[in-house]
Amino acid sequence: MDPPYPIKARTPICLSGSFYWSALHSMANGKVISDVILRFSLFDETFTVHPNPPCRGYLSDNDTLCALDGKLCYVLSATEWEIAIWLAEDGPNLSWSLCHRVTLPIPRRLLVFACPSTEPEKIFLSVDGCYVFKLSLSDGSLEEIINIPCDVLYDLRNGTKFKAGARLLAHYMVPFVESLMRIQPLE
Structure with a gap:
């Protein structure tokens, strides 16, 4: 089945047996005017279309x-300082x-990812893949975990040690997904 948009x-997000994507809804003069959220259910293999949050019409x-x-x-x-x-x-x-508004201690250049924490009411924020902060959703405090x-x-294989410094390196936080494979056939 082809998606409607x-x-x-x-990268798609997998939750509760469904994939979620941002999809192009409309364009004008070569610019995106609006997006939608597409959900593909792995249970019945159908797409459904949902609106973006009310904060912005496009991703x-x-x-x-x-x-x-x-x-x-x-x-x-x-903005580069607020999410x-x-x-x-x-x-x-x-x-x-709306769950929370955050003022970042450093400006983001590209992206801020949110990742779950095992601590209740706390999440991790990865800013540009360079900094990781722990955010308390109860009081809004930010703790720097790593720069x-x-x-x-x-460590290089030859025993040399170095810090990344200003080098562009990619670090990813990948969420755990138990299985995307169907164990039983569809009935």
Whole structure:
């Protein structure tokens, strides 16, 4: 089955037996006017179309979709210093609610990803793949966990050690997905 709209070149999010993507809804003069969220159910292999959160009609280059506490999460990065975290309740229609607004201690250049933590009411924020902060959702405090360019010491095979510094290196946080394979055939 083909999706009803062109899917944007972003990694899909897998939650509760469904894949979620941002998809192009409309364009004018070569610019995106609006996006939608596509959900593909692995149970009945159908697409459904859902609106973006009310904060923005399209997923910008600096915004991200991710999974957080079993919910679809939209990280709105309207400025380089501020983000807003929106969560969607799953159901026949996605119901978005603003979870938290955050002022970053450093400006983001590209992206901020949100990742779950094992601690209640806390999440991790990865800023540009260089800094990881722990955010308390109860009081809004941010704790720096690691500054990768300064704190991570890499070992080369020849025994040389170095820090990344200003080098562009890619670090990814990958969410755990138990299985995407169907164990039993469809009935």
